[in-house]
Amino acid sequence: xxxxxxxxxxxxxxxxxxxxxxxxxxxxxxxxxxxxxxxxxxxxxxxxxxxxxxxxxxxxxxxxxxxxxxxxxxxxxxxxxxxxxxxxxxxxxxxxxxxxxxxxxxxxxxxxxxxxxxxxxxxxxxxxxxxxxxxxxxxxxxxxxxxxxxxxxxxxxxxxxxxxxxxxxxxxxxxxxxxxxxxxxxxxxxxxxxxxxxxxxxxxxxxxxxxxxxxxxxxxxxxxxxxxxxxxxxxxxxxx
Ligand SMILES: Nc1ncnc2c1ncn2[C@@H]1O[C@H](COP(=O)(O)OP(=O)(O)OP(=O)(O)O)[C@@H](O)[C@H]1O
Numbered sequence: 515x516x517x518x519x520x521x522x523x524x525x526x527x528x529x530x531x532x533x534x535x536x537x538x539x540x541x542x543x544x545x546x547x548x549x550x551x552x553x554x555x556x557x558x559x560x561x562x563x564x565x566x567x568x569x570x571x572x573x574x575x576x577x578x579x580x581x582x583x584x585x586x587x588x589x590x591x592x593x594x595x596x597x598x599x600x601x602x603x604x605x606x607x608x609x610x611x612x613x614x615x616x617x618x619x620x621x622x623x624x625x626x627x628x629x630x631x632x633x634x635x636x637x638x639x640x641x642x643x644x645x646x647x648x649x650x651x652x653x654x655x656x657x658x659x660x661x662x663x664x665x666x667x668x669x670x671x672x673x674x675x676x677x678x679x680x681x682x683x684x685x686x687x688x689x690x691x692x693x694x695x696x697x698x699x700x701x702x703x704x705x706x707x708x709x710x711x712x713x714x715x716x717x718x719x720x721x722x723x724x725x726x727x728x729x730x731x732x733x734x735x736x737x738x739x740x741x742x743x744x745x746x747x748x749x750x751x752x753x754x
Contacts, residue, residue, distance in 0.1 A: 526550040543569035545739040556710045559719040561736035567719040576600045608685040610679030612692035614669040616661040623657040629676045647675045667698035687718040705731030723750035
């Protein structure tokens with residue numbers, strides 16, 4: 515038994531313990547950050563440009579490494595995880611980006627099916643589940659179209675369908691409404707709220723003050739790499 519590898523008791527879905535990310539030039543993108551995220555939470559990560567939001571998200575996905583501290587995601591210690599195990603970690607995390615990142619030469623159906631093919635799902639399951647998720651995101655009638663034939667909001671729905679098709683317990687959204695107009699942004703937020711109400715934890719980095727203020731969820735505010743506020747039912751910048 516390797517006691518050093520034992521996980522702490524009562525581990526929440528995500529835990530950061532004294533995490534610092536320091537780059538070669540000495541700049542610290544995160545400084546001694548500690549936080550717990552419980553299963554089923556909806557969390558906004560806010561802060562000005564350069565505050566450390568993307569760095570935080572990259573740590574969860576193991577796209578970056580912490581210089582100091584411990585990170586646990588979905589029952590696994592990520593901070594010392596072997597590269598070989600990273601693909602298994604990523605299966606637990608659906609990811610949605612500001613710029614959608616769809617495959618331009620694949621149809622809506624194929625873009626979503628691709629995420630199941632990667633994990634070697636059975637063809638029969640793909641044929642059953644892809645139409646189901648497309649109807650949940652309101653795109654059942656657009657399955658044959660290519661990304662360039664869709665509006666920005668529709669493209670983001672495809673990317674949410676792709677992120678959710680393998681039922682990850684956590685959905686990470688990095689500025690998912692950043693390229694969308696206000697009405698379309700609200701449609702996307704309604705969809706994210708529905709997904710959260712079905713039990714998926716959502717962590718969303720955003721600059722959108724209105725969305726954060728209206729949604730009344732937990733808000734973690736970063737400034738210069740430090741958590742300066744962490745409150746339930748919070749607002750974007752409460753001093754405003
Ligand atoms: N490889 C790197 N080397 C040095 N500094 C870096 C590196 N990557 C990021 N940084 C710095 O770390 C800080 C945090 O960056 P990060 O991308 O996490 O900010 P952010 O809050 O996501 O900003 P934005 O809202 O503009 O996306 C910034 O000052 C950035 O310049």
